[in-house]
Amino acid sequence: IAGITQAPTSQILAAGRRMTLRCTQDMRHNAMYWYRQDLGLGLRLIHYSNTAGTTGKGEVPDGYSVSRANTDDFPLTLASAVPSQTSVYFCASSEDKNNEQFFGPGTRLTVL
Amino acid sequence: RKEVEQDPGPFNVPEGATVAFNCTYSNSASQSFFWYRQDCRKEPKLLMSVYSSGNEDGRFTAQLNRASQYISLLIRDSKLSDSATYLCVVSPRGGKLIFGQGTELSVKP
Numbered sequence: 001i002a003g004i005t006q007a008p009t010s011q012i013l014a015a016g017r018r019m020t021l022r023c024t025q026d027m028r029h030n031a032m033y034w035y036r037q038d039l040g041l042g043l044r045l046i047h048y049s050n051t052a053g054t055t056g057k058g059e060v061p062d063g064y065s066v067s068r069a070n071t072d073d074f075p076l077t078l079a080s081a082v083p084s085q086t087s088v089y090f091c092a093s094s095e096d097k098n099n100e101q102f103f104g105p106g107t108r109l110t111v112l
Numbered sequence: 113r114k115e116v117e118q119d120p121g122p123f124n125v126p127e128g129a130t131v132a133f134n135c136t137y138s139n140s141a142s143q144s145f146f147w148y149r150q151d152c153r154k155e156p157k158l159l160m161s162v163y164s165s166g167n168e169d170g171r172f173t174a175q176l177n178r179a180s181q182y183i184s185l186l187i188r189d190s191k192l193s194d195s196a197t198y199l200c201v202v203s204p205r206g207g208k209l210i211f212g213q214g215t216e217l218s219v220k221p
Contacts, residue, residue, distance in 0.1 A: 033209075035211075045209070058208065098144070102158075103156050103157070
């Protein structure tokens with residue numbers, strides 16, 4: 001059982017390009033989340049999904065979009081990347097919105 | 113004021129020492145509380161949940177003071193492998209997690 005996988009592991013991207021970060025979980029968890037982690041700021045919630053077919057905005061949603069077509073996948077898209085989106089991105093899932101969250105290994109993104 | 117505040121450290125302690133981390137939160141309606149551990153460049157992992165009555169897991173003890181909106185984590189008999197960043201996490205109603213920026217611990221031989 002893999003748990004949560006994220007792809008790519010790392011990416012260097014030119015500003016203005018479109019990028020999709022992938023997240024897949026095999027635990028049949030209902031809720032999924034995207035965070036970014038920046039030095040000195042801790043983890044901040046970008047978007048979340050309490051169940052397949054629904055999504056919601058977190059603390060820092062601007063410049064990002066998500067979709068939740070099925071239970072397992074929760075991709076995060078940067079429509080037009082900017083250097084301030086350079087960060088480490090973590091996907092997480094939980095059985096439901098009130099349970100412990102399990103994190104993927106992260107994607108290190110650099111926007112130049 | 114940040115919703116969850118922690119002393120960023122670093123805390124440098126010798127093996128065998130007892131170390132305590134503190135955390136304060138601003139939302140009095142918060143319902144769930146956790147300590148996560150994060151190793152360098154890795155994902156956060158749940159260390160323990162924090163209950164109103166306090167709870168212990170081996171060398172780790174967590175305490176919650178709702179009146180003062182304060183959470184603590186005590187690590188006894190520190191090991192080299194305890195070196196990591198410890199994240200205080202608070203969940204208001206609705207299940208979203210609010211993370212503190214973390215306290216770095218370095219245990220030296």
